Amino acid sequence: xxxxxxxxxxxxxxxxxxxxxxxxxxxxxxxxxxxxxxxxxxxxxxxxxxxxxxxxxxxxxxxxxxxxxxxxxxxxxxxxxxxxxxxxxxxxxxxxxxxxxxxxxxxxxxxxxxxxxxxxxxxxxxxxxxxxxxxxxxxxxxxxxxxxxxxxxxxxxxxxxxxxxxxxxxxxxxxxxxxxxxxxxxxxxxxxxxxxxxxxxxxxxxxxxxxxxxxxxxxxxxxxxxxxxxxxxxxxxxxxxxxxxxxxxxxxxxxxxxxxxxxxxxxxxxxxxxxxxxxxxxxxxxxxxxxxxxxxxxxxxxxxxxxxxxxxxxxxxxxxxxxxxxxxxxxxxxxxxxxxxxxxxxxxxxxxxxxxxxxxxxxxxxxxxxxxxxxxxxxxxxxxxxxxxxxxxxxxxxxxxxxxxxxxxxxxxxxxxxxxxxxxxxxxxxxxxxxxxxxxxxxxxxxxxxxxxxxxxxxxxxxxxxxxxxxxxxxxxxxxxxxxxxxxxxxxxxxxxxxxxxxxxxxxxxxxxxxxxxxxxxxxxxxxxxxxxxxxxxxxxxxxxxxxxxxxxxxxxxxxxxxxxxxxxxxxxxxxxxxxxxxxxxxxxxxxxxxxxxxxxxxxxxxxxxxxxxxxxxxxxxxxxxxxxxxxxxxxxxxxxxxxxxxxxxxxxxxxxxxxxxxxxxxxxxxxxxxxxxxxxxxxxxxxxxxxxxxxxxxxxxxxxxxxxxxxxxxxxxxxxxxxxxxxxxxxxxxxxxxxxxxxxxxxxxxxxxxxxxxxxxxxxxxxxxxxxxxxxxxxxxxxxxxxxxxxxxxxxxxxxxxxxxxxxxxxxxxxxxxxxxxxxxxxxxxxxxxxxxxxxxxxxxxx
RNA sequence: GCGCGCGUGGUGGAAUUGGCAGACACGCCAGACUUAGGAUCUGGUUCCGCAAGGAUUAGAGGUUCAAGUCCUCUCGCGCGCACCA
Numbered sequence: 032x033x034x035x036x037x038x039x040x041x042x043x044x045x046x047x048x049x050x051x052x053x054x055x056x057x058x059x060x061x062x063x064x065x066x067x068x069x070x071x072x073x074x075x076x077x078x079x080x081x082x083x084x085x086x087x088x089x090x091x092x093x094x095x096x097x098x099x100x101x102x103x104x105x106x107x108x109x110x111x112x113x114x115x116x117x118x119x120x121x122x123x124x125x126x127x128x129x130x131x132x133x134x135x136x137x138x139x140x141x142x143x144x145x146x147x148x149x150x151x152x153x154x155x156x157x158x159x160x161x162x163x164x165x166x167x168x169x170x171x172x173x174x175x176x177x178x179x180x181x182x183x184x185x186x187x188x189x190x191x192x193x194x195x196x197x198x199x200x201x202x203x204x205x206x207x208x209x210x211x212x213x214x215x216x217x218x219x220x221x222x223x224x225x226x227x228x229x230x231x232x233x234x235x236x237x238x239x240x241x242x243x244x245x246x247x248x249x250x251x252x253x254x255x256x257x258x259x260x261x262x263x264x265x266x267x268x269x270x271x272x273x274x275x276x277x278x279x280x281x282x283x284x285x286x287x288x289x290x291x292x293x294x295x296x297x298x299x300x301x302x303x304x305x306x307x308x309x310x311x312x313x314x315x316x317x318x319x320x321x322x323x324x325x326x327x328x329x330x331x332x333x334x335x336x337x338x339x340x341x342x343x344x345x346x347x348x349x350x351x352x353x354x355x356x357x358x359x360x361x362x363x364x365x366x367x368x369x370x371x372x373x374x375x376x377x378x379x380x381x382x383x384x385x386x387x388x389x390x391x392x393x394x395x396x397x398x399x400x401x402x403x404x405x406x407x408x409x410x411x412x413x414x415x416x417x418x419x420x421x422x423x424x425x426x427x428x429x430x431x432x433x434x435x436x437x438x439x440x441x442x443x444x445x446x447x448x449x450x451x452x453x454x455x456x457x458x459x460x461x462x463x464x465x466x467x468x469x470x471x472x473x474x475x476x477x478x479x480x481x482x483x484x485x486x487x488x489x490x491x492x493x494x495x496x497x498x499x500x501x502x503x504x505x506x507x508x509x510x511x512x513x514x515x516x517x518x519x520x521x522x523x524x525x526x527x528x529x530x531x532x533x534x535x536x537x538x539x540x541x542x543x544x545x546x547x548x549x550x551x552x553x554x555x556x557x558x559x560x561x562x563x564x565x566x567x568x569x570x571x572x573x574x575x576x577x578x579x580x581x582x583x584x585x586x587x588x589x590x591x592x593x594x595x596x597x598x599x600x601x602x603x604x605x606x607x608x609x610x611x612x613x614x615x616x617x618x619x620x621x622x623x624x625x626x627x628x629x630x631x632x633x634x635x636x637x638x639x640x641x642x643x644x645x646x647x648x649x650x651x652x653x654x655x656x657x658x659x660x661x662x663x664x665x666x667x668x669x670x671x672x673x674x675x676x677x678x679x680x681x682x683x684x685x686x687x688x689x690x691x692x693x694x695x696x697x698x699x700x701x702x703x704x705x706x707x708x709x710x711x712x713x714x715x716x717x718x719x720x721x722x723x724x725x726x727x728x729x730x731x732x733x734x735x736x737x738x739x740x741x742x743x744x745x746x747x748x749x750x751x752x753x754x755x756x757x758x759x760x761x762x763x764x765x766x767x768x769x770x771x772x773x774x775x776x777x778x779x780x781x782x783x784x785x786x787x788x789x790x791x792x793x794x795x796x797x798x799x800x801x802x803x804x805x806x807x808x809x810x811x812x813x814x815x816x817x818x819x820x821x822x823x824x825x826x827x828x829x830x831x832x833x834x835x836x837x838x839x840x841x842x843x844x845x846x847x848x849x850x851x852x853x854x855x856x857x858x859x860x861x862x863x864x865x866x867x868x869x870x871x872x873x874x875x876x877x878x879x
Numbered sequence: 880g881c882g883c884g885c886g887u888g889g890u891g892g893a894a895u896u897g898g899c900a901g902a903c904a905c906g907c908c909a910g911a912c913u914u915a916g917g918a919u920c921u922g923g924u925u926c927c928g929c930a931a932g933g934a935u936u937a938g939a940g941g942u943u944c945a946a947g948u949c950c951u952c953u954c955g956c957g958c959g960c961a962c963c964a
Contacts, residue, residue, distance in 0.1 A: 330964080647891065734902095
């Protein structure tokens with residue numbers, strides 16, 4: 032494989048091991064975290080930028096000023112900053128700058144809801160919660176807000192989505208990532224709400240609010256007959272009248288008790304409650320009621336929707352249940368379709384100035400109108416959320432961060448200098464989670480409190496941190512100056528052949544590392560892993576890699592060029608292996624009975640790599656038999672009997688001496704191969720070579736079986752042919768191939784004993800089969816003089832004729848018509864047409 | 880519900896750009912060697928039929944000289960997302 036597939040192979044699980052034990056990994060993972068911490072996402076350049084550049088805003092860098100102006104948020108911040116600058120309140124300025132910088136960092140701190148398990152007394156990561164219960168113990172969990180570190184992966188949503196088109200992953204996997212990112216284009220629209228003090232006595236004055244909604248169908252705005260706010264919204268209490276308060280509070284309490292499952296699929300029946308207040312639809316000034324319902328999610332969009340019951344299934348169900356008005360605003364293009372509940376595109380009606388426009392045009396027109404009136408804005412919304420990056424566990428990289436108290440008395444965080452890395456966790460008596468949810472590291476007071484009065488961050492990073500970049504460290508694992516040397520990185524990841532060694536281009540001839548062939552592919556050539564990583568690991572790693580790319584530390588925008596999901600192996604009953612089902616196959620048992628060659632060979636032979644396949648122990652016996660045939664192809668069976676006897680009688684015999692007792696098959700001779708033998712070999716070389724490139728191991732093995740089934744019948748077996756075959760076999764069954772290679776290479780060579788040091792060269796012969804050059808197949812040897820051509824009459828096979836490979840179209844026609852088997856089918860009939868596909872087939876079209 | 884993928888002998892699968900369906904194995908049947916066979920070797924094995932021949936790639940229809948392969952619909956299975964506005 033090393034030779035055949037010139038790609039980089041890594042182990043994801045190994046990285047997890049390293050990430051929790053290896054100071055080297057701690058150091059460089061923390062180093063990368065600092066890069067994230069000291070960077071922000073620049074919406075103008077659409078990439079990560081060091082914080083230093085962000086400060087240009089405040090320094091009024093003229094070069095960038097015109098670019099800044101294109102982004103309203105930054106203009107706004109800049110203006111506020113300038114206004115405050117005139118007031119010359121230095122403390123406030125510092126605080127403001129700090130807040131803004133913090134608010135723009137790729138790594139930032141915020142209050143975020145985390146899973147809290149009362150019984151275990153621990154905070155759980157998402158992956159430790161299954162169906163609303165803890166993975167350990169199955170205890171109930173609740174959402175509890177806690178201060179957490181977040182990574183701003185959402186700022187990369189667009190890039191993560193767009194660049195999927197540049198990489199060679201399966202469609203289903205790309206689709207999973209697309210769904211996870213969940214991009215949708217639409218608009219934010221503001222609805223005015225007025226609530227008087229009389230209606231809501233909790234307000235200290237008459238209040239005007241804006242309810243902002245996100246919609247992908249702004250063209251249906253005229254059909255919005257009510258608004259719905261998520262029950263979790265912080266605005267709910269302000270939006271409730273005294274008259275409705277009892278009902279609203281009862282509803283919110285009921286919703287809080289529902290599990291996620293009850294809120295979704297089991298709850299086909301819509302529930303909700305009227306708040307008592309009304310909003311104004313900006314397009315027609317109609318008063319529409321504001322409801323609270325749990326079919327609206329607080330976490331998506333703005334947490335509020337405009338309901339268009341005529342053209343949205345959920346709103347339609349809700350409106351029917353609560354007798355809310357349903358107004359048609361889209362006419363389906365097919366008049367037979369009922370407009371009620373029609374969610375497709377059509378023509379706008381009952382919609383004022385946009386009536387008569389197609390859905391696409393209506394969207395465009397209405398958004399332009401909303402923007403001109405400052406009532407709405409074209410918006411792209413994503414399902415992707417920022418990544419909650421802190422864990423309250425012992426195992427994991429501590430954050431290289433300290434907390435300090437500012438002059439204003441408020442605490443703020445600051446990065447430790449790179450020279451203080453790695454930050455290793457303190458030794459603890461008790462490293463289990465604490466009962467308060469505080470991280471275990473907080474127990475080590477001496478470690479936490481620094482001499483200058485600052486306090487260490489005690490959260491740790493999740494295991495994802497190491498797996499986000501381990502493939503880069505593998506390129507240059509011993510580099511103590513950088514997480515990966517740039518030249519090494521460029522060599523492997525960009526496929527360049529440049530200057531691996533101090534700027535000197537190595538010639539291909541004396542380089543031990545062969546350059547990639549015409550490779551312009553970005554990143555790791557081949558990454559094999561399970562689908563369980565489809566949306567977490569593979570998205571996180573892409574994100575980190577893109578940040579490192581933007582900051583100039585890596586040379587490719589994508590980490591993994593080609594990704595293959597190996598299918599899982601099911602139990603013999605076709606069910607997923609599990610202890611409870613009792614259908615687990617223990618690899619050690621198989622290895623013990625059949626050996627690792629047979630085990631490996633069988634796993635490759637079962638079927639396509641990507642496919643989910645059931646295990647079948649009988650199948651292992653099949654490939655085991657194949658290996659037996661390979662063995663007998665090479666060795667003299669009589670000598671093998673002697674070997675077996677020797678092995679049982681002379682226990683003290685060294686293994687190597689016994690090996691030498693087994694003699695080569697006497698049919699193996701150092702003679703020239705016949706053309707037929709060469710053809711068999713080269714057909715095998717061609718198939719195995721091509722199939723390895725395509726990862727079609729099952730058919731490659733089948734080709735080798737065909738070769739052996741043929742070669743075993745040869746009276747004389749040319750040694751040159753068998754040697755080439757062993758090179759083909761080596762990647763699949765290295766042990767037996769290596770042992771047989773020893774025999775065919777040097778049948779009377781020095782006996783190797785277990786005491787001999789393993790070397791590539793034992794003095795007279797090169798023994799390491801895996802360093803042999805891969806055979807090249809010779810197409811000329813595969814050319815047939817005579818070929819078999821199927822002859823069809825009216826598309827039905829009637830005969831297979833043998834013709835010269837150089838036969839012309841006319842020859843083929845003639846031969847086909849003369850075939851004895853074909854004649855009965857064409858006699859007495861008119862040949863209307865003859866299709867001749869050269870070297871492939873002949874089809875005679877006849878009529879009565 | 881939405882999205883993606885897949886349906887080929889008794890079984891795993893092969894047929895890479897439409898061109899001999901069932902490669903290679905497992906299993907089964909028969910035979911050889913053998914005291915013995917859970918070793919090895921030989922032959923057979925999609926279905927119907929003595930045969931000639933016919934049928935056949937989940938089902939139905941279509942395009943084509945030619946369809947497992949392309950198109951449409953239906954059914955079944957798997958995976959992912961799941962009230963995402």
